[in-house]
Amino acid sequence: MGLFQSQRARLLGLLTGVLLLTGVMLLSILLGLQNFHISMLLHTYQAFDGSTEHMIIRDTRVPRTIVGAVVGAGLAVAGAVMQAITRNPLASPSVFGINSGAVLFIVIGITVLGGGLSMSGMIWLAFAGAAVTALLVFVLGFSGPGGFAPVKLTLAGSAIAAFSASVTSGIILIDKQSLDQALFWMVGSVVNRNMEHVMAMLPYAAAGLVLALLLSRSLNVAALGDEVSKGLGISLFLVRAGACISVVLLAGSGVAVAGPIAFIGMIVPHLCRSLVGQDHRWLIPYCAVAGSLLLVLADLVSRFVIMPKEVPVGVATALIGVPFLIYIVRRKSYVL
């Protein structure tokens, strides 16, 4: 059960979250190696004069912030959906190898097509990679004489991640030209993205989010177990298929734009569950807001750690996430 019991408290919490998110996004646009005043942001969009400051805001800070917010929301919601249908508290796009699968497909695309790969082509490749990996992990997790076991999914996912990582770096080594371009995808980061990237991924991320929201009631039932859901007349197959599509859309578009950003998808649903409990109709919007908040915040903080260089935000979230993973594994309720 969550901290916020009544509907009113939950709504207020969500609104506070949105306000906080707006604030952090503003800070992320204004602060960095160069700090700006808020009036500069207004000037940029009302009277753009081509000065360096305006260029930085329009072409660097704003796209970066929006990418962070969209990707964070997508990964967090994907994690919440995965945790619900697999009943595995570690389920998330990074732990299950979905991120690395998508990266592998992108790197293959870059090597085969070279510079001819467009942004939308990249997104479709990322979808394909995410879909293949997700399917593989689920098939492996549900097959075998032991039947469905949460821990099997985790192990299959980590093996897939190791496998894709080796093949990815193997390809990069063979095709040295793609090294620079591919390193860009291997580390999760939101730097150097432009509005074109944002526009290319936004429809897919939005579709994934809407699908997740539509599924939220069924997810509540599915989380109760197979028997109960069958008894209540829910088609588990349809719910799982829908959930898979939503995860692939969200994680795939996220990886296509920002590379593999670890652990957001695992941490955020847990934090949000402690606020609103198991009801996915609330949990999913909360995850969307909190995921954005966490990723934009992580990106903001990682600009200041080793000024003037930046820590890629994918590295920052990996380091934040591990203590959390260890906590979940050590917790008694994790079925081993």
Next chain:
Amino acid sequence: MSYRKSMTVTALSMLTILLALISISVGSTTIPMREVIASLFGSADGGNSLIVIQFRMPRALAALLVGAMLAVSGALLQGVIRNPLAAPDLIGVTGGASVAVVSFMTLYTGMYSMQWIPLIAILGALAAGSLNYMLAWKKGVSPLRLVLIGVGISTALSALTTFLLISGPAYLASQVLNWMTGSVYGTGWKHVSAAAPWALVIIPLSFLFSRSLNAQAMGDTVATGLGTRIQRDRLLIMLCSIALAGAAVGIAGTLSFIGLIAPHIARRMVGNAYGALLPTAALTGAVILLLADLAGRMLLQPLDIPAGVFTAAFGAPFFFYLLYKKM
């Protein structure tokens, strides 16, 4: 060791030597076996002899040593943890060695001595291994907790490695990446001489523990009853395993899954008694890596595909099979 088992070990040794010879003989220029053998005995002259002695031979030896080290490391770990899924890559040991070596490489940009690399890698592996062990400890260590926390530690460490990779100078990134994928490409005598002491001391040393490992396989109570000092042995065996994995990673980078597959194949051939299992696993590991290296060199000529790509390509499905069978 029974007659059948010693025959298996002998046959595997022959296979290893044969593969090593083939590996020396084929490549971008094929050198006839006759000349290879003549060069090895120092009775040939000319360019081919140079290729054999300076380039092909250290590469084959490095593959042999590294493969054997990883396999024995995995077999020891599976014995101590009593879990078929235990492997140095899965408990974060390999990741620790990687981070240590990559930071060493970035710190001393190109100005380091190869001799130090295995030691640095072992220290990193030891740190990651003990961290995992401590974190997984909760009134005893459950193998699955060890593996799951290992997954987390590996993720964090690989993020750190990538960070070091992109924050260093660009020319170093390609060098480091080359090393990370797991390859014996470009190994010279300095690599072999850096690896050999560790392999030649620790692998035979670990054979001494086979009786204790056999006892441990029957459970703690039986093992204690048989007079095994379990806790001490367990610690020493873990140390051997970590040192072997660390040194192997230091020489050849992260060759995933060899430590997992080789002991399983060896178990199929000679059964579960460690007296025969450890040497068989060592030879199997050597054979696997020699084959992977050969395949990487020959399949897509003139490209030299890192052996790690092949070990991952065959290792991951094998891992899925184990997951499917044993759980």
